[in-house]
Amino acid sequence: RNWELAIARGTDPDDLLSAHDVADRSRAGQEVVAYLHALIGQRRAHPTDDLLSMLVGVEEQGEVLTAAEVLGICVLLLVAGMETSINLIGNGMIALLRNPDQLALLRERPELTPAAVEEMLRYDTPTQFTMRVALTETTVAGHTFARGDGVIVLMASAGRDPAVFTDPDRFDITRYAAASAPRRHLGFSLGLHYCLGAPLARMEAETAIRTLIARAPGLSLATDTLTYLPSLIHRGVVSLPLDLSAD
Numbered sequence: 001r002n003w004e005l006a007i008a009r010g011t012d013p014d015d016l017l018s019a020h021d022v023a024d025r026s027r028a029g030q031e032v033v034a035y036l037h038a039l040i041g042q043r044r045a046h047p048t049d050d051l052l053s054m055l056v057g058v059e060e061q062g063e064v065l066t067a068a069e070v071l072g073i074c075v076l077l078l079v080a081g082m083e084t085s086i087n088l089i090g091n092g093m094i095a096l097l098r099n100p101d102q103l104a105l106l107r108e109r110p111e112l113t114p115a116a117v118e119e120m121l122r123y124d125t126p127t128q129f130t131m132r133v134a135l136t137e138t139t140v141a142g143h144t145f146a147r148g149d150g151v152i153v154l155m156a157s158a159g160r161d162p163a164v165f166t167d168p169d170r171f172d173i174t175r176y177a178a179a180s181a182p183r184r185h186l187g188f189s190l191g192l193h194y195c196l197g198a199p200l201a202r203m204e205a206e207t208a209i210r211t212l213i214a215r216a217p218g219l220s221l222a223t224d225t226l227t228y229l230p231s232l233i234h235r236g237v238v239s240l241p242l243d244l245s246a247d
């Protein structure tokens with residue numbers, strides 16, 4: 001978790017990082033690579049039914065993945081999949097606890113959990129923005145981007161767009177409930193780089209939230225003060241103390 005936090009912090013533009021952040025990212029990167037390297041060796045010797053064994057298996061069939069590629073894929077999956085999923089669950093729980101009517105509704109109708117997770121991705125999305133480069137001259141909302149210009153896409157802001165969403169600042173777990181409702185938000189981005197892990201992330205969040213709510217009938221926030229990660233890209237709390245007592 002500490003490695004992942006240091007690497008996640010390091011995904012912000014370097015200009016925003018302190019020398020300490022940069023050193024931390026570099027140390028964490030080296031340690032993760034050493035850890036994964038050892039793990040890859042173990043899985044090569046004793047394969048199990050996990051993803052890493054499968055990746056190593058692909059490599060050993062003589063083509064496609066070199067050792068460096070297996071390592072690269074593992075680091076990518078770890079970085080892309082961990083902080084984001086943690087923050088979806090955390091931000092989603094905060095939204096529910098701050099909107100007790102919605103929490104009560106979800107307790108009453110747990111079948112709304114998938115729709116609630118979509119709303120969490122819209123309302124308080126874990127990945128705040130991404131970056132693109134304009135491949136051709138393009139005009140968006142009256143602004144012309146020249147070919148090669150960098151573009152920052154504020155996905156979190158898009159989730160609150162009043163031109164798209166009715167009452168966008170309201171957390172409403174029924175917003176995506178109709179079978180015909182498109183899962184329209186940019187929480188997993190769009191296009192070529194659409195999140196590879198979206199189905200897994202949805203499943204993780206649904207399972208965690210459904211289970212937590214079912215097991216802790218008296219769930220509440222155990223603090224009034226939440227500290228957010230010092231990150232521009234990732235939105236989430238450093239920790240989320242919850243009171244799980246029964247009443």
Ligand code: HEM
Nearest residue numbers: 080081084085088126127130187188189193195196197201
């Ligand atoms: C709530 C959880 C998650 C959120 C909010 C999220 C969000 C995103 C976003 C916004 C992008 C696109 C970035 C862009 O367009 O520039 C992305 C890409 C990606 N995500 Fe996720 N992600 C989540 C979970 C996961 C998980 C669990 C995995 C894998 C286990 C994963 C793997 C990836 C990968 C590999 C990409 C890069 C795809 C590409 O560039 O073609 N993500 N994710």
